[in-house]
Amino acid sequence: MITVTDHAEASRFEAHDGETLAGFADYLRTGELMAFTHTEVRSAYEGQGVGSLLARAGVEAAEAEGVKVLAICPFISGWLARHPDLAHLEYRAHSTVVD
Known part of the structure; x- marks a missing residue:
């Protein structure tokens, strides 16, 4: 069974299969995202849903903390695109600067 934990000291979510590291999702945290x-x-572990477990855990953690998600990683970005019910969590720049 795969378990996902937030390894905050390393700034990443980790997926483990027992003692074996199956995958990870690195992040940077600020006060708002x-x-x-x-x-x-x-x-x-490819093709077994490990990446999706990492994405879900990260996005749910952000939601619980009341911060937005900025998906720089293409995998997380694609995962969010396939879950439009979570679109409200995506960070959007609010700049009014134009060229």
Whole structure:
């Protein structure tokens, strides 16, 4: 069974299969957002939903903390695109600066 935990000291969510690290999702945190920068799943666990477990855990943690999600990582961005019910959590710049 895969378990996902927030390894805050390393700024990443980790997926473990027992003692084995199956994958991770790196993030940066600010007062208003959680920016996901990189997601990696070990080849032995690809195609088994580990990346989705990491994405869901990260997005749910952001929601629980009341911060937005900035998906720099293409995997997290794609995962969010497939879950429009979570679109309200996506960070959107509110700048009015124009060229």
